[in-house]
Amino acid sequence: MNQKFTIAVHGGAGTILRSQLTPEMEQQYKKALEEALDEGFQILQKGGSALDAVEKAVISLENCPLFNAGKGSVFNSSGQNECDASIMDGKTLAAGAVCAVKNIKNPISLARAIMEKSEHVMMNGVGAYDFAEENKIEIVPDDYFFTQHRFDQWLEARGTGVVKLDHNIHTEGKKFGTVGAVAIDSEGNLAAATSTGGMTNKKFGRVGDTPIIGAGTYAENGICAVSCTGHGEYFIKAVTAYDIAAQMKYKNSSLNEAANHTVMRTLVDIGGEGGIIAIDKNGNAVLCFNSDGMYRGVKSSDGTFFTAIYENEV
């Protein structure tokens, strides 16, 4: 018997308050999340792999200007768009990651190419770009990444000299801009993928948790798949994604117990704001965050299908 197959996605977490988002904006975000879920789910439904599903869902979110990844990436201090991404295949523990890469339309596909077509797990900067070129990964000009609201954010941040997480003009608070997907396919294979444009006005080639296997992304068949979004520095120190898997492996915690411990206890204790999406070996999804909101959604073969933004919404 085929097992339950499920995909979950996120589009970032942070201070996302109902009072600061118009109903129209809410609908736009939810529609984009639904599209990403649908694209991934269709693959699972046809018997495709979790790996293909998470890549496809993340591509959909990267191509949407609303989220801080791919097309919607924020500007760094030099007025450029630098992306980080990682992907992991729970079946083989194969992994691919890229940091500080420019002009790549879909950084998640570059991460997957690194995983599948090189001996390496992680590449950075110009070297990663060269690898992309050699492997026919789609390259786009600088202006592909131009979106007016990101540029306005950058102008504002540049004026203050402050490095900002994805501070949305529609909200006053913090928003951690990352996109991600986790999935389990009908054969029980788990996969996770995460992608980001980083922090507005970031300097010094800062790298967050998104491209770090174990911190921002982790997948292991029989255990779980995890994709994170939040204040990356804290997610690195807490080795967030793997900390959830480790409790399941070594303490027999359920995914729900493990995720809650890591996100609501460990991260809160060190001041790390954000959230995670995860799926266990039975296809159960957990979406857990300690911030005011997280753009998120789930679609499963058991009929579950929802998207949500705020706390206690579903």
Added chain:
Amino acid sequence: MNQKFTIAVHGGAGTILRSQLTPEMEQQYKKALEEALDEGFQILQKGGSALDAVEKAVISLENCPLFNAGKGSVFNSSGQNECDASIMDGKTLAAGAVCAVKNIKNPISLARAIMEKSEHVMMNGVGAYDFAEENKIEIVPDDYFFTQHRFDQWLEARGTGVVKLDHNIHTEGKKFGTVGAVAIDSEGNLAAATSTGGMTNKKFGRVGDTPIIGAGTYAENGICAVSCTGHGEYFIKAVTAYDIAAQMKYKNSSLNEAANHTVMRTLVDIGGEGGIIAIDKNGNAVLCFNSDGMYRGVKSSDGTFFTAIYENEV
């Protein structure tokens, strides 16, 4: 009562066979390891911090041309020396890391400056260099990193087009060039530090486990401090350093049990060659590797003091 204080260091692991290392070379390696241990131990003996001790020990190894880190770094495919390093303070879980940085005399000190003088954990490439310059970290010209045997290795690797781990001209097999230190001070604080010049003839801005918190380096007071050396891609997939800590946290494993499980089972199962050095909250050191040898040593306030290269040597 002050507790036992201990420092352990490594200078890389791999195929290091007695038949391929002259007694003179053996003595040179052991002397360099002893010097690094002494420099770190002196700090601990004066009541200094584990963090200061591991930084000092790693600086000593970075300054020694024998090891693949700092001065002795291998050449990448462009004939340049690019370094990775990371450091973690078990007392606060603060961490700093740098990848793909050029012209920094002591990458470990840059990692520490990132930890202490920025809001970030990880910086890469040119951005990291700019941060180093702003924070008065010592910058050296390209020719500082020129060593004849690394250049010869590069010429040889370039000829074959092969990416090589630190393949030493004195040995025929693989050698994973990394240096690292772990320590516990008299107040029970744990710290870990790791530094590398990467792989000979490496392309595409490859990043290994050394700058990845959780993979190459991890420290948490009350649990353990770990520094890794080995085939980085596998060490990233296994989240090696944190996997050891997680077994101690969630399964109550001893450091010895946890390290053996990770290095001799998990890494061996996925084909990951290399080793780790680690210290637990009681100041006990474990040095564990699945390769033929690992340059290593321990010095403790209980009188323990040794260096070793091969298996079963101590």
